[in-house]
Each structure stands twice: as C-alpha cells, then as structure tokens.
Amino acid sequence: MNRHVYKAFSDRARMATSGLGRRLSYVFGALITAIVAAVILINVQTQLQLVRERLELRVLHLLEIATEVSLPYLIEGRAAELDVIFEELRKQPDVIDIFIIDQDGIMVVESEEQGDVDFLKPANDPLANKAAETSEIQRLDLPEIRKVAKPLMIGSVNYGTLRLDFDPHEERSEIVKVWSRNALGGVLFVLVGLFTSNLVATRLVGPLNRLTRATERAANGDLDQTICVRTNDEIERLASSFNTMLVALRRSIQEIHEIAYRDKLTGVPNRTWLSLQLDQIAIEASAKKESFSVLFLDLDDFKSVNDNHGHHVGDRLLVLFAERLRRCVSEIGLAALKVGSDRNAAKYRFDGDAVVARLGGDEFTIIVPTLLCRELVEGIIEAMQSEFVLEELSLRATTSIGVANFPEHAPNSELLLKHADVAMYQAKRAGRNTFAFYDGDQHKLSIERLELAAEIRSAVEQDQFSIFLQPQFFVATGQVSGAEALVRWNHPTRGLLRPDMFLPVAAGAGLLPEIGRLVVRKTLASAFEILPRVDVPLTFAMNLSVDELADEAFVEELLWQIDGANLLPGTIEIEITENTAMTDGAAIERQLERLRQVGTRLAIDDFGVGYSNLGRLKGLAFDTLKLDRSLLQDVGEDEEAENLMATILAMAQVMKADVVAEGIETRTQLSVLEKYHCRYYQGYLGARPMPAERFATWLLANMRHHERQA
Template sequence: MPKLSTRLQRFRTGSPLSFRLLAWILLFSSAFTLVASALQIYSDYRKDLSQIDNRMQVVESGYASSLARSLWALDQKLLQTQMEGILSLPDVVHLRLRIEPDSELVMGEIPRDAKTTSHSFSLVHQGDEMFKLGELTVTADLDRVYDELKRKVGVMFLDLDNFKHINDTLGHDAGDNLLIEAARRISSCLRGTSTVARLGGDEFLVILPGLTGPEASSQVAERILKTFSPPYILNGQEVFVTTSIGIAIFPTDSDNSGTLLQHADAAMYQAKHKGKSSFAHFAPEMTEVSHERLKMESSMRRALELKEFELYFQPIVNTDSGTLCSVEALLRWNNPAMGMVMPDRFIPLAEETGLITPIGEWVLLEACRAAMGWKEATGKDIGISVNVSPRQFRDPGFTEAVMHALATSGLAPEQLELEITERLILDNSIETAEILRQLDKAGIRLSVDDFGTGYSALSYLKSYPFDTLKIDKSFVQDVMKEPEDASLVRAIINMAHSLGLRVIAEGVEEEAQTHFLKKEGCDFSQGYFYSRPLPAADFDAWLANNHRV
C-alpha cells in the first residue's frame, strides 16, 4: 500500500475542494473547527481506503487455502471459478496468479491511467512438507474513492438577521446565548458528514459533502429556515430571529475554494435583499453585484471624510394655502467615480455595515444647521424633517446624537421632526418605546413615514407619541384614477385625525391631486407639484423667490 504521504498527495490532487477549502476556512474559523472539518473529510477518505484494505485481507484469509487446494489438485475449472468470485468483489479489477515454476493466470483488466492499489499473498500446500505453489496479486481500482471525494459539495454562508439589535438591546450575554442556540439549531438540520463552523460575529459556514444535486442543498436550507421559526427565549423574553442563507456548489460554481466562499457570500446578500429569512443559490450575475457592493462599501467608508455626501431639500406645504411649513432633508451621495448615488442603492448597504450611524449623525447635524440658516435668512421658523433608519434608531447613542445636533446648531427641539418607518414601529420592544418617549419628552416631533406600505398596526399609533402620519406616494399618485386608492387615502386621513395626528400626503405631482387632498382635509402636502428635491444653494434661491414662505 502507498505511504501516508503518497495518499495525502493523491488526496490533495484528486480533490480540489478538500485541503484548499479548509485552508480558506482557517482564515475565518477557529483552529478547532478547522481540525474537525479536515478530519471529517479525510476520515471519509481513510474509511473508504480501509474498506478496500479489509477486502484484500478477506480475500487472503478466505481464499488462500481453497485456491491452494485447487492448485495442488490441478483443478483448473474450480480455480477459475474461485478467481471469478474474487474478481466480482467491489473495486477489484485485476488478478494475476503466478504459478510455480513459470506459469501465470491473468483475469480482469486495469483501466488506463487508473489509480490502483495491490495486495499479494502466497499460496502454499501444507503436508509433510510445505510447498509454495504460487502467488496471487489482487489489484483494486481507487477511482471510485476519488470520485466520491469529487462529488458535489455545498457551501452555505449563513448570517443571522438583526443580530446586532439583540446584542445592543439585551446585552452581549444574551447575544452569546443566541449564537449557541442558533448553532445548535443549524447542527440539528445536518447529517453526520456535514460540518458547521462559526466564522465570527453572527456568521456561520456549513459544508455539505457528497451532494447529489443543488436540490439537496435547498432541502437543507429549508430545514434550517424552518428550525429558526420558533422564538428564542433570552432573558425571559421571546425573541424572533431569522437567518439569510447563500449557497454555492463545488465544482459547479467554482473549483477554487476562495472563490467558492465569495460566491456563497454574494448569494447570502441576495437572500437578504429578497426580504431575509430566505436562501439563494449563487448565479453568475451575482459576481458583478458583489464586486459593485465591495467597491461601494470601500468608497462609502471614505465619503464622509471626503465630503461627498450632500443634503437635498424638498418643501412640505400647507395643503389649503400652499404656504411653506417645513422641509424634508434627503441624503444624496455625489461620488466622483459613480456619480450621483441615490439612497435606495447605498442606504441598505450602510445599514448592513453599520456606516449608517456616523452618516445619520452627519445628516442630523447638517439638517439642523440648515434650518437655523433659513431662520436667519427669512426671520421665520422653518421646521426640518429627517429620516431615521431602523439600525440608526437602535444605536445606543442615537438619542444623544439627536440632542447633540440640536445643541450644536441651536435649533429648537420642536422644529425637528424625525420620520420613523412602519417596520421599526412594529418592533414592539421596551427599548423602542423608551427611545420614542425620551424624544417626545424633549419636544422633538415624531412622524410615521410611508404609512400603508408595511403591516400597519393601528394600535401602535395610539400607544406611541407620534405627531404626524405621512401617506405613502404609492396611494396618492392614483387617487384621481383608482376609486380604491381614493377611498383608502380618505380613510387614512379620517383615522389619523381621530387619533389627533396631522397628515402629510407624499408624492403630489398634479393639481387635481391637491384639490382632492384639500377636499378630504389633508393637512400638508409634499411632491414635485410644489418642488423637486433641491441642493442647498438651489433651495436657498427657492426660498428667496417663493412668496408663500
């Protein structure tokens, strides 16, 4: 049999996944997990080789004496039958019986370029004296073993959704307990030959060897998503946590371990964009998206320092009179290489990377300063509205950042309105209620942004201290065409007023829409009919020339 070093060399060249993939994992995973993964894959290889070794020993112990008797008796027919029985054993492809003094019998054929192993044993006759009758060499084909190692292997990249929120609100001990339970749930969905490793933070890697096809990895992913459905109990509180899964297949997607992991990572982000709690298989077009994402993240990390972010401003007017009452600050990113980047492209990435926190702080401060500048220019108080992302809102220093922006700019708290999305409102946690209470106590106005686009929970409008409700533009744009939209907008306005909330209609683009909104008693309007979002200098000019300020 070949030496261990020779076997390892064959293993390495015969299976492009084995060592190289595990070496890549070493960059991310703990040494213990690496060793466990490597031992698992190599032990499968060793197990198959051991089975062949054992089969050779069985041939020697079970056939040596009977072959010797047939040879001693010169029973050629029985000898041939016995050798045919040996040749029918799994992996055995060739027999060579050397008969003393100079004859031989050969059966079977060794495939060209096949990797083989051989075992020889002597055939002797035990009588008054011991006579050596010949030697049988049994050759086994190892291609099946290597083919097994080359079978498709699935690599799964898992990321827990909103893990940072758990860590920030319930503490790191709760976060650690969540990771332990998540690892247990993932492991419960895997078979014995699969491996799960935590890469760091809230990311896990799963290796699925011996896949019969992509559908097998999909079945595993579905089991994992299902096992994440029940709530976690952390600090005596029920918490629902989902995971997003990206899948890449070796060698279909790549035969390079590093590239394979990158593909799984790209697929994972695609799963997140699908709405989280889902999985996605790698597709070639994801490579371009992944590269663009890396490039955008790298550029965004320097954007604040290079002063590439800009604020655009759009007026919010009194629906009846058309007079200006406040302004919404809208973030834009003017990058020299990518041009003007709109928020829907970079805000989700900023949230994922945590860059939304420093960017959000900059927006708050600059928006408050702009409002103070308008007061100095016009002599009037003009309120400013700022969008707040869920991750920014949950940051432990968010309330302090808001107060710092007000104190630094000198803006009165009641002139600042923070726009909160419905998705954040539905996070019915003690932390959310406390932050909203602190902001309300400080005199800061609070509004529900894009109302109607999420799972509207009217009880939260009653429970939380909101001042304003903004009707999403998707409802406003068709009020003159679709009776259902008109009825819905009418109902939202009446409901908001019954709760003591002001109403702002977004996306007003036509005069006919303004007449409808006036008739239905909508307090304020915003949209292209009044003005597009303008950069600071252009908005200052708009203020100077607009007689309804």
C-alpha cells in the first residue's frame, strides 16, 4: 500500500514541468495532503472518541450493574452479603477495585486494594465524598488509574457511594492502535473514504447504540435479554461479556429471591413475600370490587411440643403442618401459589388461587377467595384432628384460626392482617381448635383492656393503690378479731375503683405480683401501727393469687417483710381461693409451707364456689375456712341451705379449722351462725371496708363500746 502511494506522488512530481503546472501540482499535492491529513485526523478523532465512549460505556455498565445489585442489599441492611457478587466484578480484567462507602463514610463492602482502610471503619475518600455532596457521578483520571464514584440514591435518599477503580491501560493501547492503523491506512482512506466512513459508522456506531439501549433496559430491570453483535472486534467481545454478565446476574438474583421470599424450613412463602403479595391482591381486588379472606393460623400448645420433645420435633411438625395446609387448599379446588423465579415478587397475581405463607414461629396465613373461605376453614379444622406421625412419635396438633374479610373487615392489607390476627386470639379465647371471624366489638374491648393494663402499670409506678380494711368479728361477742385487707385503686379520673374492676385485667397483664407487693407493704405497715394501740391480738388477712405464689421473687420479698415486721405469730393470715388451693403444683405447696414456717396462718377463701378435693385441702393444713357469701344468702329461710352450712361447719371442726362466714348482712344470718357455733363472721352487718387510716380510730371506738356493755 505504501509503494502505491509513493508512486502516485512521484508521477505527479514529474508532471510538474512548468511554473503553472508546478503550482497546480503543489496546490493539488497540498490539497491531497490536506485532505488526507484531514481525513486521517477526522478518522483518528472519530475512532478515539469511539474508544473513549466504548470504555466509558463499559464503566457505566459496571456502575449500573453494581448499582442494580447493591441497592436492595443496602436498603435491607445486608451489605456484607455483597462481597460474593463484587468478587465476580473484581475478576473483570479492567477492574482494579470496586467497593461501597455508606452515607456515614463507612466502608461496608471491603476494598481489596485499599489495604490501609479497615472494613466497616471510616474511609477518607475525597472522590466519594464529593459524589455524595453533589449527588452526581465524579471521575478522576490519573495516568495509571481511572477513579469513578457514583452516589447510590433512590429519589433523594442517599444509601452510600459506589467506588470503582478502572484500569485505563486498554484505552492507551487502543489509542496507539488507532494511530498506527490510520498512519498505514491513510492512502486507502483517500481512495475509499466515503465507503470507509459509512462502514466505520455502521460497524462501530450501530453496535454501540445497541449496547447502549441494552444497558438502559438492564438498568430498568430487564435482564431477560440478549444482545447480538457481529463485528468480530472488541465491541463483539464486549457484547458477549455483557450477555454473560446478564446470565450470571439472572441466576444470582433468582437465588437471592429464593432466599429472600421462601421460608427455609417449610418451603412456603415467607412474611416478606406475603406482604408484597397481599398488597398487590388488595389493590387488584379493590379495583375489581372483589373480596377475599385472610386466615391467620396458630398451632395450639406448640410451645409444649418444643419443651417436651425438642425443637427438632417442633420443626418437623411445622413442615408437616404446612404440607397438610397445602393439601386442604388443593381439596377445595385451588392451587397454592409458590415463590417462582421472577425477580419482582410484587408481579405475582392472585388469580383466584390461594396463598399459603409462614409468618414465623408457628404462625401461618392463607389468602383465599371469600366464597371458599368457610369451606377451607372447616376442612383445616377437620384435617388437624388426625395425628401427625413424626418418626416414632405421634402428635396431635390442633389450630386456632382467625378470619378477616376484605374489604368488609379492613380496607387495606396491613389492617386486614392485623384483624385476622385479632380474630385468631378470639378463637384461642373461645377454647382453641376452632375459628372465629373478626369481631370489631370484641377487638374494641381488647384494646380497652390493653389501655387499662397500661394505666394499671402506670398506677403501680405512681403508687395509686391503697388498702381498705374490713373488720372480722367474733360471732359470740361481736368483738373485732381482725381485718381483711382489700385493695382499692385511686384512679385520677374515675375515682375509687373496686378490685373487680381492675384485678382481672391486671392478672391477664401479669401485674398481680406488682400490686401484691404494694398491698403487702401497706398492710404490714397498718398492722405495725395499729397493734401497739390495742391490748388484744388481731389477725390481718391478705389475699394471694396463683401468679403471686408462683413468683419466687414475690414470695421471697413477702417472707423478708413479714420477718422484718417483728409481729406475733398468727398476726398475718394468707388467703388463697378455693380454686388456687386445688391447683396441683408442688411449687405452690412449697411456698405455702415456707409462709407457715414464719408464723403466718393459711385461709381458704371463697369456699363453696369451686370443686374441692377434701383430701387435698387436708394436706394443705389450712387454719381458716372462709365460707363464700353465696352459701349464706338463704340461711334462716331455706332449711337445705342451713343444713349445708351445718355440714361444712362440722367438717371444719373435724379438720380443726376456724370458719369465717362472709357476707353477713342480717341478724337472722348471725343467729344461725351462733346456733351452729361458727366462730367468726365478716360482712356489712358488722362494718363495711374502710380506709386503713380510719380503721384504728374505728377499732378503738368499737372496743370502748364493748367494754361499756360488759
């Protein structure tokens, strides 16, 4: 090629024999030279620009792909898991390093090159800082390295900065090749300039445009594509690498979604997938004015399975339970939706099938068309009656199910799931192994109970409770024998509240021991103040619940306070209900025995309203039997009621126990008690409960009255 160019210029030089011809030759030669130089320069400039654009696109591709992969992990706080994916990116020949610095300047994806920067420690990277400040891509071109920083943002929220160190060696090599090719191909460019220009434009610009469009689609989430480039050069190799990267990303994202949206134990969708699915179903059902139901399921007594047989048995039971749920769904003609390979779980559609998902622990949900809801619920309840066979163990695991309908019970997915959960607890309270539809009134009562529990907790902290003392009397003489401590709540807005208005809620919230501590402290303080002012022994009775007796710390504190009060033995009497006495618990018996050892008396309260085991009562060695007021209402008017009371008094006499008759309001009742030699009574006939501060004054007046009568 060079020989032909040299010959052409030699021929033109020989033709320049005259001045005009020489000038024309010079002009023509200069023009040809200028044209060749211009064409060469234009061609060089074009190819250099294409090289830079191609390499710039390469950088942008890497940035966009790294951004696509990084943002979900950064949002979910799992940046450490990016090391595996970024390791693949670092294997690219032109990538020196790639890492992430979060919005606080902490390196959350470790850099391989920056050995002086510790992982998860502040990284002083000026380029990353500038990118974070400007919210724009920043570049720094150095002789041996090209540094790029891109802020990772969604809207105006910055999740960190992506740093990429790129090797510009390929760019320099390409520049050298461009100059060499154009210097050698200058003459050929002159001869076939237009053809070559069109060919270059077609072969270079066209593939680059296709690569650009493919990159834009990939940035928008379309990874299901393949770009076809047949240029037999670097662009084709770049396109091939791009296709390979898309395949790897699709495979990685599919695996990530399997982990993110599928419950590892049971294989059904998890809470994250359900949230996306339920939102989508609610939107579509609202648009179509359709309804669907959410079932919230919880295994009954699942904790006892783990406690008695181990967590491995519990896990196996959950797997079998999930399989049985799917079978119940299929038996009513529906298919259970599964987590597939689609990258976006929100793209799934309901389409009339069912969604079986595990929320966590032993809680499951099912989304089902409302028309088939009751049939499915009844089928599940029936199916769970059969035992689960776990290796050599057979277990029966029933379930309680709460049902909430969209849009009847809730207008959105979040509230719908919450109401289904509330309905499940309503089913639990109904006896378990059943189902309940969401009841707004019951929910309102539950909320009120929760609010009251919060007020009780605050009342304990602010010491809003006080004790009232209700006197107890000798039947024969009418003199005071002692008093029972009754708790009252000085509510800041509702006034003085009786125990039946708040103790049941306190028991459900586990606050009885806290209230009991206040009652014990105030009762002992009252006894310590009153007893020195009288010259007769008195008994102060306090009620204890199962919760308080089961609380080791509470009993220890009670024993310490009784011992510290330095009262005579028999001064303090502990009352437990008949139902508490029937509780078959060695721990409770042990606590009662410890209380007896420090000189306290034991009384069985509300006797006659439960189903007593006399043998067990005898084993408790109680000192006092308190007859419930319901046994005494008809005494004096009903012969059977009187005979029953006489029988109980005789039994107590055999067991060497004192008897206190509660709720005495008439002289007739008192005369019957005296007739059958009942020793003590308590009720409005003698005195109503009164504040502890007033009890001492009342007691002294009562004693003076009896002295005068004597």
